[in-house]
Amino acid sequence: MESTDQNLSKKERRELRRQEKLSQRDAVANKKRTSSVLLWSFIIIFVGGTIALMIGLMSKNSPTQFVAGAIKAASDNDQIKGAPLPEAKIVLIEYSDFQCPACRSYYPMVKKLSQEFPNLSVVYRHFPLPQHTNARPAAQAAEAAGQQGKFWEMHDVLFDNQQNWAESRTSQETFLGYALAFGLDIEKFKTDYDSSETKTKIEKDYQSGGRDINGTPTFFVNDKKIQNPQNYDEFRSLLEQIGRNP
Amino acid sequence: MTNLEASLNKSAAIPKWLPFCFLIFSAVGFADATYLTVKHFLGTPIPCAILQGCEQVTNSQFATVFGVPVALLGSFYYLTILILSVVYLDTRQFLALKLATSLTIFGFLASLWFVFLQVFIIKAICLYCMISATTSTLLFISGLIFWTKKQPPSPVS
Numbered sequence: 001m002e003s004t005d006q007n008l009s010k011k012e013r014r015e016l017r018r019q020e021k022l023s024q025r026d027a028v029a030n031k032k033r034t035s036s037v038l039l040w041s042f043i044i045i046f047v048g049g050t051i052a053l054m055i056g057l058m059s060k061n062s063p064t065q066f067v068a069g070a071i072k073a074a075s076d077n078d079q080i081k082g083a084p085l086p087e088a089k090i091v092l093i094e095y096s097d098f099q100c101p102a103c104r105s106y107y108p109m110v111k112k113l114s115q116e117f118p119n120l121s122v123v124y125r126h127f128p129l130p131q132h133t134n135a136r137p138a139a140q141a142a143e144a145a146g147q148q149g150k151f152w153e154m155h156d157v158l159f160d161n162q163q164n165w166a167e168s169r170t171s172q173e174t175f176l177g178y179a180l181a182f183g184l185d186i187e188k189f190k191t192d193y194d195s196s197e198t199k200t201k202i203e204k205d206y207q208s209g210g211r212d213i214n215g216t217p218t219f220f221v222n223d224k225k226i227q228n229p230q231n232y233d234e235f236r237s238l239l240e241q242i243g244r245n246p
Numbered sequence: 247m248t249n250l251e252a253s254l255n256k257s258a259a260i261p262k263w264l265p266f267c268f269l270i271f272s273a274v275g276f277a278d279a280t281y282l283t284v285k286h287f288l289g290t291p292i293p294c295a296i297l298q299g300c301e302q303v304t305n306s307q308f309a310t311v312f313g314v315p316v317a318l319l320g321s322f323y324y325l326t327i328l329i330l331s332v333v334y335l336d337t338r339q340f341l342a343l344k345l346a347t348s349l350t351i352f353g354f355l356a357s358l359w360f361v362f363l364q365v366f367i368i369k370a371i372c373l374y375c376m377i378s379a380t381t382s383t384l385l386f387i388s389g390l391i392f393w394t395k396k397q398p399p400s401p402v403s
Contacts (some may be wrong), residue, residue, distance in 0.1 A: 003337050031333060036336045036337075039332060039336055040336070043328065043329070043332050046273065046326065047276070047328070050276065050277050050280050051280055051284070054280050054285075055284055055288065057282050057284075058285060058288040059288055097294060100293075100294035101291070101294070102291035102292055102293045102294055104292070105291035106291060108347070128292055129296060130296070132294070153332035193313060195256055197311040214295055214296050214298075214397065215293035215296060216294050216343075217293065218293075228291075228293060
């Protein structure tokens with residue numbers, strides 16, 4: 001028989017061991033909890049940080065700048081909108097492709113600019129990219145409409161409906177439909193559409209771009225190339241600056 | 247109880263680095279797809295270049311599915327894999343890894359389709375899209391390793 005004293009101490013020892021085990025388990029659980037909190041906060045910071053970083057990168061507003069490159073000045077052979085050339089304080093020349101989605105995105109901005117600046121001349125020059133199979137036919141349609149004084153009307157309609165004809169095999173019929181809607185002389189339109197004069201004009205525009213243009217749209221303000229503005233406000237503040245100090 | 251033991255045994259057979267592969271590849275894929283998504287919604291209109299490249303791909307009609315940009319779907323895909331691998335690392339829930347692995351099959355098939363579109367239909371390569379194709383392929387390979395490791399060796403008679 002063991003003494004009660006020993007029994008007690010045995011009990012105590014057992015109790016002690018149990019407590020030790022418990023606190024050990026607690027410590028393990030605590031450690032696990034901490035590491036899982038750390039893990040999840042790390043992931044949340046990573047995900048949130050990535051999104052914030054990308055948005056920050058994209059919406060960074062830098063003033064539009066002139067870059068190397070100059071272009072042949074506008075003349076009466078060009079398609080011009082807004083102030084007549086001799087009176088214009090600012091001349092904005094755009095090299096554009098009717099089938100290019102980016103040109104389509106800039107088209108409302110340019111339109112708004114020409115409404116906002118009475119002393120601005122907007123010049124459109126054709127730069128149909130080789131990979132856009134309907135860009136040249138669209139340019140021909142615009143020029144043919146131009147022969148009857150409706151170049152800019154056709155220009156607007158082409159951009160407004162770009163997705164309807166861009167990949168179409170019957171784009172020519174679509175263009176004819178637009179011409180009809182403008183009430184153009186359809187026989188003359190057809191002749192002008194295919195005339196060598198029209199094709200030469202487009203080719204001349206394309207060639208005039210030279211090495212300064214490696215994509216569309218490319219803008220020139222008073223014959224000097226600019227970096228494409230990120231949004232309308234940037235575009236406007238650039239023109240305001242030019243308008244103030246010519 | 248036996249089920250739990252069995253799954254514990256199975257998870258023990260998975261190499262320790264495998265969940266980290268899922269984690270890293272999906273994180274890279276997520277950053278890449280998010281870049282393209284944000285660009286889609288906020289970026290300046292990407293000019294159409296004579297030398298065809300990214301804009302050719304991201305401007306194409308294949309860049310959106312029912313109006314939803316493919317990049318956004320990609321972001322969600324990688325985020326799901328990322329969260330599942332973190333759930334596994336945190337709770338050792340075998341199911342999370344199993345789910346992530348099944349998802350990688352879809353990611354891989356989608357990538358195959360988009361690489362096919364770029365090479366044969368659009369005929370232009372977008373670097374960011376190729377990075378995504380790479381990460382989803384790596385995820386798929388990690389998934390394959392997972393499937394081979396998770397099966398207990400079959401008894402040879």
